[in-house]
Amino acid sequence: MPILRSAFIALSKNRTMRRFSESSSVGRKMSSRFVAGLELEDALRVAEAVNRQGISVTLDSLGESVSTETEAHKAAEIYHQLLEQIAARKLNANISVKLTQMGLELSPELAGAIAESLARHASATKNFLRIDMEDSTLTQTTLNIVRRIQAMPELRGSIGIVIQAYLYRSQADIEQLVIEGIRVRLCKGAYKEPAEVAFPAKADVDANYVKLSGILLKSPIYHGLATHDEAMITAAKAFATRHKIDPSHFEFQMLYGVRRDLQRKLIQEGYNVRVYVPFGREWYPYFMRRLAERPANVLFLAKNFFRA
Numbered sequence: 001m002p003i004l005r006s007a008f009i010a011l012s013k014n015r016t017m018r019r020f021s022e023s024s025s026v027g028r029k030m031s032s033r034f035v036a037g038l039e040l041e042d043a044l045r046v047a048e049a050v051n052r053q054g055i056s057v058t059l060d061s062l063g064e065s066v067s068t069e070t071e072a073h074k075a076a077e078i079y080h081q082l083l084e085q086i087a088a089r090k091l092n093a094n095i096s097v098k099l100t101q102m103g104l105e106l107s108p109e110l111a112g113a114i115a116e117s118l119a120r121h122a123s124a125t126k127n128f129l130r131i132d133m134e135d136s137t138l139t140q141t142t143l144n145i146v147r148r149i150q151a152m153p154e155l156r157g158s159i160g161i162v163i164q165a166y167l168y169r170s171q172a173d174i175e176q177l178v179i180e181g182i183r184v185r186l187c188k189g190a191y192k193e194p195a196e197v198a199f200p201a202k203a204d205v206d207a208n209y210v211k212l213s214g215i216l217l218k219s220p221i222y223h224g225l226a227t228h229d230e231a232m233i234t235a236a237k238a239f240a241t242r243h244k245i246d247p248s249h250f251e252f253q254m255l256y257g258v259r260r261d262l263q264r265k266l267i268q269e270g271y272n273v274r275v276y277v278p279f280g281r282e283w284y285p286y287f288m289r290r291l292a293e294r295p296a297n298v299l300f301l302a303k304n305f306f307r308a
């Protein structure tokens, strides 16, 4: 892992830096490139603006591991409000949820029960709940929870998962998920993983991403390909053309503030695009992971900051 990437991942876990940044106005200003704002209303406003460009949205209320059951329920309540507001404002948006924010590390039963109640609410409002994937120690528990909910006939199709191409296990997981009819978002993977579980070399991750996206595109289910990597996107488009897969059968997904040029280009070409819009006061770890992906963003942000 390149040194800068490791440094930003380490910083993303630094509590002092986090406390300082989240409470400083400079920090908030820097993060606004990738984070919609602090409040739910900010996220809804951004979702409306993104929708106006023909791009759909998935909303993420920022926050990771909680330490009490009350905190988990409080975090879930924001998502219930989002589902209500998406329906009321007729937004083209769904929700993305991290199970650690719903108490996964306190009790998988608690996180599972909260996810189920969100899936019920999503189903009642004709919406969809995507469960984000976190580090590899949580992969199996996350899969178990999503599978249990998908297996309930009334909730079938209301929940989906994320699979990370850097994990060796992902091909087997995807093959099984496709059989179960579960919608997958494929990404490369954002956490620091040991070589025992994940491909250490980027070239291998990329090759696996191309291979797994082929399996997803050929399945009868609507999946999401989350990447800003033009090589991955070109490969997926070529695969779809070769196998006569209509662009309406899948979507590309990107993060808010990243490669907006590419998002617009794909829409013009007739592809579906969804943007992941995060918001909330706990933006620091998310923001640091984005810098880890592309340390050059620091220069970019600094330049814009001083220009402003």
Ligand SMILES: Cc1cc2nc3c(=O)[nH]c(=O)nc-3n(C[C@H](O)[C@H](O)[C@H](O)COP(=O)(O)OP(=O)(O)OC[C@H]3O[C@@H](n4cnc5c(N)ncnc54)[C@H](O)[C@@H]3O)c2cc1C
Residues within 6 Å of the ligand: 131, 132, 133, 134, 162, 164, 187, 188, 189, 190, 191, 226, 227, 228, 229, 230, 253, 254, 255, 258, 259, 275, 276, 290, 291, 293, 294, 297
């Ligand atoms: C919608 C969405 C949801 C995601 N959900 C999850 C999840 O649940 N779990 C998880 O582990 N990971 C998730 N990720 C993150 C993902 O795993 C990668 O870490 C991230 O997308 C970077 O990989 P990449 O495919 O864009 O390719 P990379 O090889 O990292 O980047 C390719 C090119 O894309 C551009 N780029 C990439 N990142 C940035 C950036 N931050 N700023 C500017 N340019 C950039 C650069 O030009 C770069 O050269 C998600 C990503 C997206 C887009």
